[in-house]
Amino acid sequence: MAVMTYREALTSALREELARDDRVFLMGEEVAQYNGAYKVSKGLLDEFGPRRIVDTPITELGFAGVGVGAAMVGLRPVVEFMTWNFALLALDEVVNAAAKMLYMSGGQYKMPMVFRGPNGSALQLGAQHSQAWESWLAHIPGLKVLTPGTPADAKGLLKSAIRDDNPVVFLEGEMLYNTKGEVPEEDYLIRIGKADLKREGEHCTIVTHGKMVLVAMQVADALAKDDISIEVVDLRTIRPMDVEAIAQSVQKTNRAVVLEEGWEICGVGAQVVDFIQRECFDDLDAPVIRVHQEDVPMPYAKNLEKAAKPDAAKTIAAVRKVMYLD
Amino acid sequence: MSAGAKPAKERKSAESARAEKPLPEKISGTDVAMRKELLRSMLLQRRFEEKCAEAYALGKIGGFCHLYIGQEAISTGTMSMLRPDDYVITAYRDHGQALARGISPRAIMAELFGRADGCSHGKGGSMHIFDSATNFLGGHGIVGGHVPVAAGVGFAIKYKDGDQVCVCFFGEAAVNIGAFHEALNMASLWNLPVIFIIENNRYGMGTAISRSTANEDVIVRAKGYRMIGESVDGQDLFAVRDCVGRAIERGRKEKRPTLIELRTYRFMGHSMSDAVAGTYRSREELEENMKRDPILLLHQFMHEHDELSEGELSKIDDDAKAAAQDAWDFADASPEPAPEELWTDVLAESES
Structure with a gap:
């Protein structure tokens, strides 16, 4: 077991899955050159290049939709929202597109993608930046909704989310990024749906x-x-x-x-x-x-x-x- | 040769004179056989949708049902330029495009009837026609919502170093929604091979473009995103083909997106619940526009050039009617989805 932060656990999950599968790419605001607003993607641009680590304009609805389209035709996007508060602008793509595509198409189009980012309040960020959205998202059939609370869970669940063939909403704790915990060093997955x-x-x-x-x-x-x-x-x-x-x-x-x-x-x-x-x-x-x-x-x-x-x-x-x- | 006698060349019958009239430049790579196929494609859509209206009145089709009648040159013209491995995504007025793309009329009608043999096994309905075999990425019901999805398909094509294009259809009313702008910005910024087609039928449901859009010249929006924009007559099949052809070339070779405005008119109401005319548009306006029926225009062209006998036209039309009836019969005989289908396709069997 290695001791690492929740942030490092997420980064290592992303790194391992990016290395494992060329169809996986990370997209979002400030994920590449800036190394991530919360540094979850630190170092990934250097390692995987701009084809796989993609900076977007501030256009949540737009790039969430880009993720949906890419997933429809065989890629496995990881879409980062700088925070889930901003993701409200993208909910049409999450709820009306990603969550329903498989059903509406009678099983023809899978949505192997992850929407992830920090959720919930931090400290004194005010009303618009301090909201926990899991009940909204968990309301929707067709989505899976994950909320890891420890570094080990963050890593194992993110890896499972990326390998899942369904749209997975991955809610990270903004105040958890610096928390530390033991994380297995070997490649491991945590079963989604298991408390x-x-x-x-x-x-x-x-x-x-x-x-x-x-x-x-x-x-x-x-x-x-x-x-x-x-x-x-x-x-x-x-x-x-x-x-x-x-x-x-x-x-x-x-x-x-x-x-x-x-x-x-x-x-x-x-x-x-x-x-x-x-x-x-x-x-x-x-x-x-x-x-x-x-x-x-x-x-x-x-x-x-x-x-x-x-x-x-x-x-x-x-x-x-x-x-x-x- | 007597003074009164005409040279042999001038003594030809009126018919052959028509046949020798030089064809206009906008013939757009079609020969007679292909023009017949294009006419066949448009007539199939027309006759199919006339059947849809009938089925709706009988309660065999439920929910929302948006007919494409009047706009068939756009679907047929565009699809006739695409390769099978290209992608198509559209909004909720999707029957015509699905037929033109080559999806079986039976599967589409069964979907409209909500039956097990529908292309989405009855789970999608009129607004959600999908067919992975023809890369038809759906029928989408939220205005503008699928436009960023098209950009994502373009992103994936480029990511995989492919040379396909993605065509995305939407109405002129979608140019006022944010998703349209976000998608065009990214498509141009990232050089994505996407062809955005505005089908400008002048009404967003019952709201005329003059009441919804500050600048009715919607194609100027291409400029805002450093994108080539072209506006052509969407009732003219050849103009549609030429314009889409240029955009495809741009997409395949330069990986550049294009915005196209195809000016058209729908001859039916927005959906099945509104009057064809008399509320938001006048009967006179409708009749004026119906003179430019795209099927009529192609037929006139072919007739003028002696490319189509009355017998052939009747045969094509009879075939279209028969295909529509066959689709109806097939759909009517198809079973309802099994009750347990309620619970399938909510989630995919997963890897993890």
Whole structure:
């Protein structure tokens, strides 16, 4: 195992897949000469040249469509959005073109492509640059939606995403790029659609994904001091969701908190709760509680931003509530 | 020779005199046999779509159904210049182009009927005709959305060092949407072999171009993207062929895109739900434009040059009608998709 950052893990996934398959290319704003707005593509232009690492104009809808067209006729594009906030401009190509092409064509045109980039809030970037989009994208049949929370998952899932014959939405955590973790040195893939038990526990399950995995782990550490044993289920893939893993855990702990970065209404957590009530109705000892961003656009002021975001303190409060400790 | 007698050359019948009239330059590489084929292609589209209208009225075709009648010189002219390995992508008024590209009328009609033997097995419908065998990349339903996709096909051709071109059709109303501009910018910036064809039928649904577009001279938009732009009469099959031919040459050899405006007119409503005339356009305007029916124009040309007897014309037309009827019969007999087809083709079997 090598220790590397989430960013380095992504870069090495891209490098390995670019080297493995000439049909793979990376396209997006500032990915080549600038080495990536978040440096995920650092060094790739030098290594693979401008045919494979393609700088685009600021034209999200346009280059997302270029990716769709290239995928239709046999290439395997990796389309980078500088952030998913900008990808809203491209949603017609993601939702109306990529997600439906196979179905509309009766199975004739596959869409082997990845749309990737940082998702969610960072620090004080204001309302337009601080949004988590997974519930929007996971709503769409025909897409796969991945949200890696650790360097090892980032690498294994990105490699699987690039090799997948379907359009994969790959949501990276903007605040995760500098986080470090152990990453296997050999070539490895992580199965899409498979959740990961990040921590075993007995008293309460926290179901989460993406950036919030770190928060859940902190919460588990903190509560362990009070002899509360938390199980952390990292969904990793939002669509298709690993219902079995969620059910197995909740059937064991009989309690669940669902933690996500996005907003409450129609959020990912709403879907998780639905699966839990269907699969674990008789196993529950308490209603499931959700932790999420407050139902407001993200404010700029430090104190307000902190108040808007889900965090460890809010999650601990939720766990204590489902355990009837408060 | 008596003074009154004409030289033998001048005594020919009126018919042979017509036959000897020099053909105009715009004959565009076609001989008589090919002109007959082009006429056949256009008549097939016309008769097929007349059947579509009938089937729609009977409820055999549902949803949106946009007929191409009046614009057939564009589909036939363009497709007749392409190679089988070139690519075609279009918007939702796609039946005519699909037929001209050589997709079986049976498969298209079965698709319109929502049946298992349709080219998308009944999952696409009128607006989403796809056929990988002829590189027909669909029928797309969001105005302008497929224009960047065409640029992507051009990108892939260049990436693979191919010499194909991608032809992308859309209506004049699409020139006001962002996707059009984003695609043209990239196609020119990156030298992509894409031919963007504006089918200017003067109405975006019910809105006249004068009410939607600040500069009605839409071809000037080519200039904004350092692209060659050409505007020709889209009812004139030969003009279409010549213009598209030049663009293909440019695409194959120079890897440069072209913007083409083909001025045309649709003889039917936007879809099946609006009146052919009387609301957003007058009956007089429609009738005036129907005088320039592209099928009529080609027929007139061939008649003037004695290339087509009435008998031959009847035969071609009867064949077209029979093909349309055969497509109908085939579609009608084709089963509905099996219930389990609901769940297939949502995701591809994956490598990982």
